[in-house]
Amino acid sequence: MNNYNFFDRKSLISFSTNVFKYFKVPEKDAVLASQILDYSDIRGIDSHGVARLHSYFDMLKLGRINPKPIIKIIREKKSIATVDGDNGLGLVVGPKAHQIAMNKAKNYGSGFISVSNTNHFGSAGYYSERSLKNDQISWSMTNSTKLVAPIRGKERMLGTNPIAIAFPGYKEPPIVIDLATSAAAYGKIEIANRKNTKIPKGWSINKSGDNTTNPMDMIEDGSLLPIGSFEEIGGHKGYCLASMVDILCCVLSKANWGPFAPPFALQQEIPKTKVGKGIGHFFGAMEIDGFIDVEEFKKEIDQWIKVFRNTKPINTNKKVLIPGDPERSSMKFRLIKGIPLINPVIKDLYNISEKTGIEPPAGIEPAT
Amino acid sequence: MNNYNFFDRKSLISFSTNVFKYFKVPEKDAVLASQILDYSDIRGIDSHGVARLHSYFDMLKLGRINPKPIIKIIREKKSIATVDGDNGLGLVVGPKAHQIAMNKAKNYGSGFISVSNTNHFGSAGYYSERSLKNDQISWSMTNSTKLVAPIRGKERMLGTNPIAIAFPGYKEPPIVIDLATSAAAYGKIEIANRKNTKIPKGWSINKSGDNTTNPMDMIEDGSLLPIGSFEEIGGHKGYCLASMVDILCCVLSKANWGPFAPPFALQQEIPKTKVGKGIGHFFGAMEIDGFIDVEEFKKEIDQWIKVFRNTKPINTNKKVLIPGDPERSSMKFRLIKGIPLINPVIKDLYNISEKTGIEPPAGIEPAT
Numbered sequence: 001m002n003n004y005n006f007f008d009r010k011s012l013i014s015f016s017t018n019v020f021k022y023f024k025v026p027e028k029d030a031v032l033a034s035q036i037l038d039y040s041d042i043r044g045i046d047s048h049g050v051a052r053l054h055s056y057f058d059m060l061k062l063g064r065i066n067p068k069p070i071i072k073i074i075r076e077k078k079s080i081a082t083v084d085g086d087n088g089l090g091l092v093v094g095p096k097a098h099q100i101a102m103n104k105a106k107n108y109g110s111g112f113i114s115v116s117n118t119n120h121f122g123s124a125g126y127y128s129e130r131s132l133k134n135d136q137i138s139w140s141m142t143n144s145t146k147l148v149a150p151i152r153g154k155e156r157m158l159g160t161n162p163i164a165i166a167f168p169g170y171k172e173p174p175i176v177i178d179l180a181t182s183a184a185a186y187g188k189i190e191i192a193n194r195k196n197t198k199i200p201k202g203w204s205i206n207k208s209g210d211n212t213t214n215p216m217d218m219i220e221d222g223s224l225l226p227i228g229s230f231e232e233i234g235g236h237k238g239y240c241l242a243s244m245v246d247i248l249c250c251v252l253s254k255a256n257w258g259p260f261a262p263p264f265a266l267q268q269e270i271p272k273t274k275v276g277k278g279i280g281h282f283f284g285a286m287e288i289d290g291f292i293d294v295e296e297f298k299k300e301i302d303q304w305i306k307v308f309r310n311t312k313p314i315n316t317n318k319k320v321l322i323p324g325d326p327e328r329s330s331m332k333f334r335l336i337k338g339i340p341l342i343n344p345v346i347k348d349l350y351n352i353s354e355k356t357g358i359e360p361p362a363g364i365e366p367a368t
Numbered sequence: 369m370n371n372y373n374f375f376d377r378k379s380l381i382s383f384s385t386n387v388f389k390y391f392k393v394p395e396k397d398a399v400l401a402s403q404i405l406d407y408s409d410i411r412g413i414d415s416h417g418v419a420r421l422h423s424y425f426d427m428l429k430l431g432r433i434n435p436k437p438i439i440k441i442i443r444e445k446k447s448i449a450t451v452d453g454d455n456g457l458g459l460v461v462g463p464k465a466h467q468i469a470m471n472k473a474k475n476y477g478s479g480f481i482s483v484s485n486t487n488h489f490g491s492a493g494y495y496s497e498r499s500l501k502n503d504q505i506s507w508s509m510t511n512s513t514k515l516v517a518p519i520r521g522k523e524r525m526l527g528t529n530p531i532a533i534a535f536p537g538y539k540e541p542p543i544v545i546d547l548a549t550s551a552a553a554y555g556k557i558e559i560a561n562r563k564n565t566k567i568p569k570g571w572s573i574n575k576s577g578d579n580t581t582n583p584m585d586m587i588e589d590g591s592l593l594p595i596g597s598f599e600e601i602g603g604h605k606g607y608c609l610a611s612m613v614d615i616l617c618c619v620l621s622k623a624n625w626g627p628f629a630p631p632f633a634l635q636q637e638i639p640k641t642k643v644g645k646g647i648g649h650f651f652g653a654m655e656i657d658g659f660i661d662v663e664e665f666k667k668e669i670d671q672w673i674k675v676f677r678n679t680k681p682i683n684t685n686k687k688v689l690i691p692g693d694p695e696r697s698s699m700k701f702r703l704i705k706g707i708p709l710i711n712p713v714i715k716d717l718y719n720i721s722e723k724t725g726i727e728p729p730a731g732i733e734p735a736t
Contacts, residue, residue, distance in 0.1 A: 077658030079447050080477035109448035110478045110652075114659050137616075153679035153688045167615050177612055179605040183596065202601035209682030227595055227602045228551065233570035234595045237547040238602075240691045241609075243676075244545055247535050248505075251668050252659045258675055275671070284478075284652075290445030291482050291620040300619050303643070307626055308611075311521035314577030320521045323608045 005346060006338035011362035012050050013038050015349065018358045019053060023060040025067040025089065033091035036122040039129075041339045044330030047187035048123040050341070054348040055120070056089065057355075058266045065089055065119055071096045079108035082253050083115045087278055090121030090142070098127045098140065098283045105136050105285035112284040116253035117277035120144070120264045124164035125178030125327075131285055132168040135294045139284040140164040141245045143255070145263045146271075148182045148242055149223035151235045154209030156223045157259045159279075160185060161245035166324075168288075170298035172305045176324030181242040182224040189215045189224070194344075202229035248282040255280030338363075373714060374706035379730035380418050381406050383717065386726045387421060391428040393435040393457065401459035404490040407497075409707045412698030415555035416491040418709070422716040423488070424457065425723075426634045433457055433487055439464045447476035450621050451483045455646055458489030458510070466495045466508065466651045473504050473653035480652040482621035485645035488512070488632045492532035493546030493695075499653055500536045503662045507652040508532040509613045511623070513631045514639075516550045516610055517591035519603045522577030524591045525627045527647075528553060529613035534692075536656075538666035540673040544692030549610040550592040557583045557592070562712075570597035616650040623648030706731070 013034045020030035033056075041049035059065040069088025073081045083100060085093030097115045104111025121127075124140040131138035144159030160180040167175040184203040192199045193215040201211050204218035204225055212222060226238025250257035254276040261279050263270060288294050311320040334340075341349070353360040381402045388398035401424075409417035427433040437456025441449045451468060453461030465483045472479025489495075492508040499506035512527030528548040535543040552571040560567045561583040569579050572586035572593055580590060594606025618625035622644040629647050631638060656662050679688040702708075709717070721728040 075659060077477040077655055078475075080654055080658035082659045107446075108476050108478075109445035110476075110480050112478050112654055150676060150679055150688045152681055152683070152686050154682045155680045157676065157679050163609075165612055167619070175611065175615070177608040179602075179608050181605075183602040200600045202598075205682075227605050228597075229601050230570075232568045233597050234547075234551040236689070237549075237595050240545040240547050241531075243543065243691060244533055247543070247669070247672065251535070251665065251672060252656075254660065254668075257668075257672060275668075286448055286480055287445055288620075290448035291443060291450045292622065297619065300622075300625075300643075301615070304615065304619060304625060308518060308525065311518055311525050312523045313520055314522045314573075315520070318520050320518045321604070323611060 004340040004342045005363060006340050008362045009038055009042060009334070009339050012041065012339055015353075015358065015361040016050060016053055019057060019352055019356060020060075020067075020089070022356050022358060023067045025060075025092070029089070029092045032095055033089055036091045036095070036126050039126045040123045042331050042334045043123075043125075043327035044334065045123050045125075045327065047185055050339070050349070051345045052120070054352060055265045056091075057352050059119065059264070069093060073100065079104045079110050080112045083113055085115055085118030085278065087117050088119070090119040090279070090281070093118040094121030094127060094142075094281055097281060098130070098138065098285075101138065101283040101285040102131060102134055102136055105287050106134070109290040110284065110286045113282070114248060114253035115281040115283070116250070116255035118255070118279055118281055120279070121281055123178065124162040125166065125176050127283060128164040128166035128178065129174065129176050132166055132174055135168070135288050136285045137165065137167060137288060138286075139282070141249055141282040143246050143249045143257065143261050143279050145261050145265075145268055146259045147186055147224045148226055149205060149209075150239045151226065151231050154205060154207065154223065155259075158226075158239075158242045158246055159261055160224065161242045161249075163241065163245060167301050168298050169305060170295065170302045172302045173322075173328055174324060175301065175305065175322055176327065178323075179227075181227055181238055181245060183227055183229045183238065184224065186224065189218050193219060245282070249280035250276060252282070253280045372708040372710045373731060374708050376730040377406055377410060377702070377707050380409065380707055383721075383726065383729040384418060384421055387425060387720055387724060388428075388435075388457070390724050390726060391435045393428075393460070397457070397460045400463055401457055404459045404463070404494050407494045408491045410699050410702045411491075411493075411695035412702065413491050413493075413695065415553055418707070418717070419713045420488070422720060423633045424459075425720050427487070427632070437461060441468065447472045447478050448480045451481055453483055453486030453646065455485050455487070458487040458647070458649070461486040462489030462495060462649060465649060466498070466506065466653075469506065469651040469653040470499060470502055470504055473655050474502070477658040478652065478654045481650070482616060483649040483651070484618070484621035484623035486623070486647055486649055488647070489649055491546065492530040493534065493544050495651060496532040496534035496546065497542065497544055500534055500542055503536070503656050504653045505533065505535060505656060506654075507650070509617055509650040511614050511617045511625065511629050511647050513629050513633075513636055514627045515554055515592045516594055517573060517577075518607045519594065519599050522573060522575065522591065526594075526607075526610045526614055527629055528592065529610045529617075531609065531613060535669050536666050537673060538663065538670045540670045541690075541696060542692060543669065543673065543690055544695065546691075547595075549595055549606055549613060551595055551597045551606065552592065554592065557586050561587060613650070617648035618644060620650070621648045
């Protein structure tokens with residue numbers, strides 16, 4: 001059931017690019033959007049890569065996303081601004097709004113941008129990691145469709161609202177922090193459901209608010225839990241972090257906050273009430289050089305990495321990791337072997353190919 | 369064993385002020401420092417209030433803290449800067465560095481400050497809440513003495529490194545987020561130990577790295593766990609957040625990061641290696657007005673609060689809370705009844721009074 005085949009990443013990028021272009025997304029935007037999907041695919045962040053292409057396809061096909069957005073600053077005060085994404089692809093609005101944050105940081109030392117009227121922007125870590133080439137540190141956040149219950153609540157009120165930030169090393173690789181503020185990603189629930197396995201206690205509750213280890217209980221109107229899972233062990237902290245992301249991305253920019261976030265996938269219900277435009281992102285960039293000499297900073301990050309890698313491990317076969325290590329280890333493998341896609345994803349791509357006439361990615365075979 | 373008496377808060381503020389002044393802290397600084405302790409005392413954040421006065425007393429008495437610091441910007445680029453706290457009280461350095469962030473935000477829209485050579489700054493939420501009167505949103509973070517093990521590790525490598533941020537309501541009270549990035553505060557372990565009760569699984573590990581429900585296992589060379597507690601339910605995310613705080617506060621400012629943070633209490637060991645100066649803080653302020661009309665923002669926050677309070681509760685007697693609610697409910701009570709202090713704290717204050725000749729706070733009685 002979870003068979004997979006490997007695909008050439010360049011061929012996947014080119015397939016995605018052609019799909020975006022099919023809907024009149026300008027060439028340059030289509031290429032960048034596809035590269036952001038590839039960022040996730042090579043790092044093993046499978047839920048944010050080409051596996052999502054069918055959702056983008058659906059939204060573009062239904063006219064729910066504007067392929068040629070005119071992205072505008074609608075309010076501004078020197079280093080900070082609010083951007084309206086004109087209902088574009090998040091993969092197009094995100095990079096442009098983040099670029100504005102980086103430009104502002106270049107001019108003022110820091111730059112912070114809240115974005116409304118946008119859509120799913122891929123992996124938050126992409127934006128944070130991209131700042132490193134400018135010797136900047138960037139925060140990246142977004143809200144998303146409701147899936148998470150606040151502690152003490154039994155209904156979906158918040159998205160999995162990620163927070164990302166990255167710090168450059170000198171000889172060591174960068175520290176890349178990118179975390180959903182839910183205990184587990186929705187994708188993990190779906191995988192457990194497909195495999196017919198139980199999920200750990202602490203990931204979700206059923207619609208009555210009881211803890212459950214049955215993935216179907218969550219899928220059928222249950223909720224994910226925030227990081228910390230239970231009030232007794234700090235679940236309210238995860239709820240606080242998800243709320244912070246929600247307010248910075250949406251209340252500041254006048255996007256749809258909390259339970260009003262519009263859905264990204266077809267099967268999700270569209271909320272009856274609108275409190276703003278689209279979903280929201282929040283980007284913040286800071287020039288390292290304004291705080292400390294850049295080389296000195298990078299060398300100290302190398303020291304930090306070495307010290308933390310040498311933490312006494314509980315199990316000598318499982319050393320302490322540095323944020324970004326799991327993704328780097330996937331990347332090492334996938335840059336050589338290609339991108340493994342499971343059959344449901346292959347089917348999706350094949351379906352897009354049939355509907356658009358775009359040649360399927362290299363190596364693609366009909367799912368068995 | 370946990371008997372307590374109530375004390376008049378003004379009398380506690382005046383006692384703390386006199387203690388700081390006894391060590392030649394200037395009057396204005398002494399008053400502000402005492403008000404920051406009071407901020408925690410009235411909100412029920414007992415671990416950060418006057419209960420800490422004996423530690424400040426010890427540090428000042430031993431000459432480990434500079435009572436008259438000259439706080440300087442040592443590097444700057446328009447909206448961002450690094451501040452050297454000259455080894456002052458964190459309760460003095462914190463407000464001054466945060467004020468610099470707020471001033472920069474006034475001038476540039478945002479202001480971000482990393483601070484080295486400082487000490488324990490009280491409750492992180494104080495700084496975030498204080499920005500609201502300027503119609504600004506402020507982040508506030510600090511590192512602290514090592515207590516937390518990274519996921520997969522079995523030794524203390526990080527502090528409980530809090531993150532705070534606050535958002536103003538219009539008719540509703542503000543949303544005040546203030547969370548340690550550990551699953552539980554060290555103070556809670558101490559309380560369980562005094563009461564001889566067990567602690568929940570997920571708060572800490574013993575020195576071998578095994579989960580433990582015995583508070584003494586943590587106290588004796590065990591470690592706290594980061595938010596999320598276990599890798600399976602997202603404990604690595606708490607480790608990532610604590611690392612983010614550590615790097616922003618310390619690597620950017622050249623303070624002592626990770627396990628090298630100097631201790632705040634006498635009984636804690638001083639690390640053999642120094643990698644910087646003192647501990648570090650990080651403050652970031654943003655003008656709401658640069659993103660959205662202030663009144664419009666506050667009114668939308670009111671809506672956010674109403675919607676989240678009305679989340680379907682699991683238990684109708686335990687409604688969903690808004691960040692800041694628990695502290696507000698303590699405050700309501702304590703502003704009328706006074707500050708309840710447990711006997712060990714009363715003993716500490718009495719001990720300071722004996723050693724300095726400063727009149728003890730009103731209502732104080734020797735602990736029984």
